[in-house]
Amino acid sequence: DTGVSQDPRHKITKRGQNVTFRCDPISEHNRLYWYRQTLGQGPEFLTYFQNEAQLEKSRLLSDRFSAERPKGSFSTLEIQRTEQGDSAMYLCASSNSGSRPDTQYFGPGTRLTVL
Amino acid sequence: AQKVTQAQTEISVVEKEDVTLDCVYETRDTTYYLFWYKQPPSGELVFLIRRNSFDEQNEISGRYSWNFQKSTSSFNFTITASQVVDSAVYFCALSADGGSQGNLIFGKGTKLSVKP
Numbered sequence: 001d002t003g004v005s006q007d008p009r010h011k012i013t014k015r016g017q018n019v020t021f022r023c024d025p026i027s028e029h030n031r032l033y034w035y036r037q038t039l040g041q042g043p044e045f046l047t048y049f050q051n052e053a054q055l056e057k058s059r060l061l062s063d064r065f066s067a068e069r070p071k072g073s074f075s076t077l078e079i080q081r082t083e084q085g086d087s088a089m090y091l092c093a094s095s096n097s098g099s100r101p102d103t104q105y106f107g108p109g110t111r112l113t114v115l
Numbered sequence: 116a117q118k119v120t121q122a123q124t125e126i127s128v129v130e131k132e133d134v135t136l137d138c139v140y141e142t143r144d145t146t147y148y149l150f151w152y153k154q155p156p157s158g159e160l161v162f163l164i165r166r167n168s169f170d171e172q173n174e175i176s177g178r179y180s181w182n183f184q185k186s187t188s189s190f191n192f193t194i195t196a197s198q199v200v201d202s203a204v205y206f207c208a209l210s211a212d213g214g215s216q217g218n219l220i221f222g223k224g225t226k227l228s229v230k231p
Binding site: 033035040041042043044045048056058089091093103104105106107108109111 | 150152157158161162206208219220222224
């Protein structure tokens with residue numbers, strides 16, 4: 001049973017650059033979530049998809065952030081014009097909406113450092 | 116508003132000691148779900164348990180046990196006979212609106228260090 005995978009695991013970029021992260025969910029899961037975790041804090045919800053539809057977005061998701069899940073399988077999270085405040089761990093999780101509650105299983109995360 | 120509070124920022128124990136991690140939640144929903152996740156140094160959040168608001172039975176799984184009390188809005192987690200491998204950050208989380216909402220609301224976590 002393959003878990004949630006994320007790529008890359010680490011990303012270092014310069015302020016102002018664009019970055020894109022990928023998440024591959026557990027194969028039978030139709031829901032996919034993005035969270036951000038800063039040092040010493042719990043994960044904070046960014047957005048989630050059910051199949052290819054983006055159903056909810058947090059106010060944390062500024063207009064520099066965009067997420068897609070074009071075919072209801074993998075998802076990408078893009079940050080444009082990165083800022084130092086974007087430095088964080090970006091976590092992806094997936095779940096099956098057929099179960100209640102749908103327990104979210106997390107990937108290893110992508111750690112972003114903006115210089 | 117929904118909120119999860121983990122008042123203990125860090126706990127340090129010696130191996131084989133029992134330790135309890137506290138979690139207090141706030142929600143106006145009558146149906147909700149509570150979770151515990153473990154985050155070892157590798158960074159991946161590992162699901163431990165979920166509990167719905169209608170089930171106040173305590174649960175035991177090996178050295179782990181959970182005490183859910185609606186009267187005090189608490190969902191505490193006890194590790195019996197702690198081991199060095201239990202060292203991690205533990206997060207309590209709330210799924211509001213009967214679990215129909217997408218997001219989990221996490222506490223800030225409790226860092227547990229178990230020393231040999």
